[in-house]
Amino acid sequence: MESPIHCFQAALKRRKVDAFLVTQPENRRYLSGFTATDMNISESSGSLLILSGDPPFLLTDFRYQQQALADTKGFEICIYKKGLLDLLKTELPRLGIKRLAFEGHYLLFQTARKLQELADMLAIELIPITGLIEKQRTCKDPGELALIRRAVRLNEEVFIEVFKSLRPGMTERQVAIRIETLMRERGASGPSFETIVAAGPNGALPHAVPGDRPLVEGEPIVIDMGLVLDGYCSDMTRTVVLGRIAQKTRKLFRLVRKAQLAGIKAIRPGRTGLEVDMAARRIITEAGYGEAFGHGLGHGVGLAVHEAPSLSFRNRKQLKPGMVVTVEPGIYLPGWGGIRLENMVVVTPEGCELLNSDTTFLDI
Amino acid sequence: MESPIHCFQAALKRRKVDAFLVTQPENRRYLSGFTATDMNISESSGSLLILSGDPPFLLTDFRYQQQALADTKGFEICIYKKGLLDLLKTELPRLGIKRLAFEGHYLLFQTARKLQELADMLAIELIPITGLIEKQRTCKDPGELALIRRAVRLNEEVFIEVFKSLRPGMTERQVAIRIETLMRERGASGPSFETIVAAGPNGALPHAVPGDRPLVEGEPIVIDMGLVLDGYCSDMTRTVVLGRIAQKTRKLFRLVRKAQLAGIKAIRPGRTGLEVDMAARRIITEAGYGEAFGHGLGHGVGLAVHEAPSLSFRNRKQLKPGMVVTVEPGIYLPGWGGIRLENMVVVTPEGCELLNSDTTFLDI
Numbered sequence: 001m002e003s004p005i006h007c008f009q010a011a012l013k014r015r016k017v018d019a020f021l022v023t024q025p026e027n028r029r030y031l032s033g034f035t036a037t038d039m040n041i042s043e044s045s046g047s048l049l050i051l052s053g054d055p056p057f058l059l060t061d062f063r064y065q066q067q068a069l070a071d072t073k074g075f076e077i078c079i080y081k082k083g084l085l086d087l088l089k090t091e092l093p094r095l096g097i098k099r100l101a102f103e104g105h106y107l108l109f110q111t112a113r114k115l116q117e118l119a120d121m122l123a124i125e126l127i128p129i130t131g132l133i134e135k136q137r138t139c140k141d142p143g144e145l146a147l148i149r150r151a152v153r154l155n156e157e158v159f160i161e162v163f164k165s166l167r168p169g170m171t172e173r174q175v176a177i178r179i180e181t182l183m184r185e186r187g188a189s190g191p192s193f194e195t196i197v198a199a200g201p202n203g204a205l206p207h208a209v210p211g212d213r214p215l216v217e218g219e220p221i222v223i224d225m226g227l228v229l230d231g232y233c234s235d236m237t238r239t240v241v242l243g244r245i246a247q248k249t250r251k252l253f254r255l256v257r258k259a260q261l262a263g264i265k266a267i268r269p270g271r272t273g274l275e276v277d278m279a280a281r282r283i284i285t286e287a288g289y290g291e292a293f294g295h296g297l298g299h300g301v302g303l304a305v306h307e308a309p310s311l312s313f314r315n316r317k318q319l320k321p322g323m324v325v326t327v328e329p330g331i332y333l334p335g336w337g338g339i340r341l342e343n344m345v346v347v348t349p350e351g352c353e354l355l356n357s358d359t360t361f362l363d364i
Numbered sequence: 365m366e367s368p369i370h371c372f373q374a375a376l377k378r379r380k381v382d383a384f385l386v387t388q389p390e391n392r393r394y395l396s397g398f399t400a401t402d403m404n405i406s407e408s409s410g411s412l413l414i415l416s417g418d419p420p421f422l423l424t425d426f427r428y429q430q431q432a433l434a435d436t437k438g439f440e441i442c443i444y445k446k447g448l449l450d451l452l453k454t455e456l457p458r459l460g461i462k463r464l465a466f467e468g469h470y471l472l473f474q475t476a477r478k479l480q481e482l483a484d485m486l487a488i489e490l491i492p493i494t495g496l497i498e499k500q501r502t503c504k505d506p507g508e509l510a511l512i513r514r515a516v517r518l519n520e521e522v523f524i525e526v527f528k529s530l531r532p533g534m535t536e537r538q539v540a541i542r543i544e545t546l547m548r549e550r551g552a553s554g555p556s557f558e559t560i561v562a563a564g565p566n567g568a569l570p571h572a573v574p575g576d577r578p579l580v581e582g583e584p585i586v587i588d589m590g591l592v593l594d595g596y597c598s599d600m601t602r603t604v605v606l607g608r609i610a611q612k613t614r615k616l617f618r619l620v621r622k623a624q625l626a627g628i629k630a631i632r633p634g635r636t637g638l639e640v641d642m643a644a645r646r647i648i649t650e651a652g653y654g655e656a657f658g659h660g661l662g663h664g665v666g667l668a669v670h671e672a673p674s675l676s677f678r679n680r681k682q683l684k685p686g687m688v689v690t691v692e693p694g695i696y697l698p699g700w701g702g703i704r705l706e707n708m709v710v711v712t713p714e715g716c717e718l719l720n721s722d723t724t725f726l727d728i
Contacts, residue, residue, distance in 0.1 A: 036571075039557060041405045042469070043670065045571075062658055063571045102473075105406070109476035110468040110494060130474060173548075181545040184537075193403060207409075207427045294426055306407065 005031050005056060005074075008136060012052045017127065018097045021088075021115075022048035024106035026303035027133040029231055032056070034071045036064050041108060047084055048075075051095065059087055085114055093122055104128030131308070138300060138308050139322035144232065145346060148302065148324055151188075151234035152344055152355045155227050158182045159238065168217050168242055172197040172210035175223070183227040192226035192233040192305035203239070203338030206295055206330065217243035220253075220337050226305055233305040235326050236356065237342035249339070252289075252331050256339045259283040259329040263297050263311070264345055267325070267352040273315025280329050289331050298326040301344055323347040324355070369395050369420060369438075372500060376416045381491065382461045385452075385479075386412035388470035390667035391497040393595055396420070398435045400428050405472060411448055412439075415459065423451055449478055457486055468492030495672070502664060502672050503686035508596065509710060512666065512688055515552075515598035516708055516719045519591050522546045523602065532581050532606055536561040536574035539587070547591045556590035556597035556669035567603070567702030570659055570694065581607035584617075584701050590669055597669040599690050600720065601706035613703070616653075616695050620703045623647040623693040627661050627675070628709055631689070631716040637679025644693050653695050662690040665708060687711040688719070 002010075008031060012020055022028050025038045028048050036045035046060030046068065058068050058075045068077045080087035092100065100119065102112070112128075119126040140148065162179050176195040183191060198208035200219035208222070215221055218241060226235035239256075241249060263280030277297040284293045296312025301324050309315050311325055319325075328342030345352040366374075372395060376384055386392050389402045392412050400409035410424030410432065422432050422439045432441045444451035456464065464483065466476070476492075483490040504512065526543050540559040547555060562572035564583035572586070579585055582605065590599035603620075605613060627644030641661040648657045660676025665688050673679055675689055683689075692706030709716040 037558075039670070063569070066569055067573075104474040104477070105472060107473045108469060109466075109471045109473050109492060112473035112476075113468070113492075128473060128477075177545060177548045180548075181541060184541045184544075194401075205427070205430055209431075306403070 004136065005050070008050060008133060009052050009054075009056075011132065011136070012050065012101075015101075015129075016099065017101045017129075018051065018099045019092075019095065019101070020048075020050045020129070020132075021100060021102040021107075022050060022133065024103050024133070026137070026307070027103070027106075030133060030137055030303055032058055032072050032075055034058060034060075034068055034075075035231065036060075036067055036071075041106070044084075049088075049091070049095075051097075057091070059084055059091075085111075085118055088115075089118060089122070092118075092124060097124060099125045099127060101127045101129045103130065103133075105130045134308055137302055139320055140302060140324055140346070141322070144302065145322070145324070147230050147232040148234070148344075148346075149355060151227060151229040151232045152236070153357065154183070154186055154188060154229055155225060155234040155236050156356060158186060158227070159223070159225060159236065163223075163238075163240060166215060166221075166240070166242060169214050171212050171214050172199050172202065172208075173212060175215070176210035179223075179225050183225075188227035188229050189231075190228055192228045192235060196222060196224035196237075198222040198338065200337050201335055203340075204332045204334045204336065206332060206338070206340070215242060218246060218249075220249050220339055222338050222340050224340065224342065226301075228305075231303055233301050233303070235301050235305050235342065235344060237328055237330075237340045239339045239341060248336075252339045253341075255284060255287050255289065256329050256331055256341050259293075260327050260341050260343065263327045263329065264343070264352060264354065267319060267327070267345060267347060269321055269347060269349060270318050272318055273309050273311045274313050276311045276319070276327075277313060280327070284329060284331060292331045292333055293329060294332065295330070298328050298342075300325050319347050321347050321349050368500065369414070372414060372497060373416050373418075373420075375496065375500070376414065376465075379465075379493075380463065381465045381493075382415065382463045383456075383459065383465070384412075384414045384493070384496075385464060385466040385471075386414060386497065388467050388497070390671070391467070391470075391501070394497060394501055394667055396422055396436050396439055398422060398424075398432055398439075399595065400424075400431055400435075405470070408448075413452075413455070413459075415461075421455070423448055423455075449475075449482055452479075453482060453486070456482075456488060461488060463489045463491060465491045465493045467494070467497075469494045498672055501666055503684055504666060504688055504710070505686070508666065509686075509688070511594050511596040512598070512708075512710075513719060515591060515593040515596050516600070517721065518547070518550055518552060518593055519589060519598040519600050520720060522550060522591070523587070523589060523600065527587075527602075527604065530579060530585075530604070530606060533578050535576050535578050536563050536566070536572075537576060539579070540574035543587075543589050547589075552591035552593050553595075554592055556592045556599060560586060560588035560601075562586040562588075562702065564701050565699055567704075568696045568698045568700065570696060570702070570704070579606060582610060582613075584613050584703055586702050586704050588704065588706065590665075592669075595667055597665050597667070599665050599669050599706065599708060601692055601694075601704045603703045603705060612700075616703045617705075619648060619651050619653065620693050620695055620705050623657075624691050624705050624707065627691045627693065628707070628716060628718065631683060631691070631709060631711060633685055633711060633713060634682050636682055637673050637675045638677050640675045640683070640691075641677060644691070648693060648695065656695045656697055657693060658696065659694070662692050662706075664689050683711050685711050685713050
């Protein structure tokens with residue numbers, strides 16, 4: 001199998017681009033293996049300069065030099081002292097770059113403006129390109145799938161352990177801290193997003209922040225959790241109840257579960273994200289809860305926890321084998337709470353395969 | 365005292381700007397009190413549209429509606445369904461905006477381009493402005509200082525507790541997990557950056573990632589930790605040794621401490637960041653370790669853990685009362701390890717006040 005970097009270099013040749021400046025952190029890791037993370041877009045740990053031929057370059061500062069050398073293979077590491085643009089000023093002419101592409105979706109306006117000034121000075125044509133590496137990243141190779149499976153498995157392990165320890169009176173925050181601590185103790189670099197533990201009415205907020213609300217018997221508790229293991233993400237939601245399950249909860253739970261299974265059944269190569277979303281949404285809409293399911297059905301997962309493709313009305317492109325997506329319908333009723341169920345699947349030539357192995361659903 | 369938002373509105377009037385689009389997350393919180401955080405620059409939880417008169421607007425999507433209402437006072441909350449730009453298309457003309465400013469340092473190239481197209485269509489003049497709110501944020505008011513003091517105090521509490529539990533054989537990762545768990549258990553929303561625990565030779569990397577290296581008696585261990593409490597950050601570094609302290613460690617430790625005290629002594633209104641950096645750096649350089657201190661002396665801390673002003677050769681502007689900065693000289697020797705000591709101070713009319721209260725330094 002061709003390596004990501006060679007596949008990408010071939011794409012550059014086809015587009016007659018001399019070099020591509022990679023600033024997006026997951027794209028950087030995907031192409032280079034460089035494991036450093038960025039604190040935010042203004043505090044980058046490095047960029048790649050990929051030419052259509054070898055060697056590719058990793059541009060970083062002295063703080064990351066050792067890590068860059070240890071993580072990458074075949075890359076030439078260039079250290080800048082006065083920032084990326086200052087280094088590019090000498091490197092671009094030296095390498096004979098005439099057409100330079102950059103990631104328009106991951107470069108700040110201000111940086112792009114300075115880069116444009118530099119390009120003008122050096123008579124270089126600057127080309128914004130969006131989503132090219134992201135598109136390559138959507139289809140996972142076997143090595144990536146193995147890492148995603150491990151991340152999913154660890155996530156389930158942590159969930160099961162924490163689930164067993166849930167007791168009325170524990171606060172949402174305590175549960176979330178327990179989950180994130182356990183993730184890290186078991187080898188994850190951290191959660192892939194801020195863990196959601198939303199008890200009772202808080203479950204009506206799809207992005208609830210865990211607070212001081214205690215778990216109460218009989219109330220649905222939405223737990224949405226994911227972790228990063230060796231760079232790859234998992235994402236899973238369970239809705240659980242301590243004690244007796246009320247009739248309404250049971251009914252809504254079954255409805256969401258039915259929608260989830262319909263969504264999973266609809267996934268196969270050739271289907272669009274919109275079609276899969278509709279297959280699950282129809283179940284909820286026909287039961288009269290269409291308005292209460294206010295988000296898309298799912299999203300891709302890989303080096304980023306939210307990546308292409310999405311399963312929503314916004315995505316009219318066809319699914320392909322190797323894509324990994326979540327399937328996470330939900331029903332949110334202000335004042336009452338919410339039910340969300342989320343599993344991950346990988347698209348196969350014939351349909352899809354469930355990546356979650358557990359059966360940690362309410363037994364109802 | 366004038367509120368941040370009114371002070372900012374006055375600045376807009378002076379610049380004859382009709383409205384300012386605030387996308388930077390800490391600036392958004394500073395002006396509005398909206399506590400939502402962004403997963404990354406591509407997944408925003410909302411933006412502000414500040415006019416020179418009231419009311420200011422908070423633009424967000426349905427997921428954050430409840431939180432927006434709960435967190436803000438005097439703001440009009442506008443919910444977008446198809447994204448920010450789609451909402452602006454109707455709101456900008458409705459509000460009679462002719463000159464719109466945006467944050468050139470926190471808007472993606474691609475978004476800025478679409479915003480420009482929209483502005484052209486609506487005959488609106490678009491003005492990139494950089495660092496205006498950040499500049500206002502550098503001088504903390506008494507309420508902010510109180511929050512920073514709390515964050516510093518909690519950070520010390522956590523450090524002391526973890527420090528007492530350190531034993532040879534514990535891994536860097538275990539210590540880091542313990543620190544971050546305790547932070548959250550004590551009320552922090554999380555660490556303000558990834559905790560650094562760097563044992564022995566790993567201490568030579570200023571940005572070391574905690575790994576499986578065990579703590580060993582006699583080796584210096586660099587612990588750099590900070591937390592976020594009610595939105596405000598702390599940042600502190602200690603270098604500790606388990607067991608007997610070698611002569612070399614003692615010598616370098618004393619040198620770094622001397623440099624830190626010289627830096628703190630140099631801080632007062634009117635001094636530039638460069639001058640303060642030099643005051644500390646001189647000590648280390650004169651002792652022959654200038655090359656081993658490869659970063660600036662410090663940085664501002666507030667809603668962001670790294671913000672203006674910096675104490676480094678890059679900052680030739682004068683310090684002012686109310687600014688909060690770290691003072692963190694270090695010596696890094698590849699193969700051996702590192703020593704870094706970091707405290708936070710607030711600039712006062714006469715000089716500066718140490719925000720750290722503990723004396724958790726090696727007693728040497």
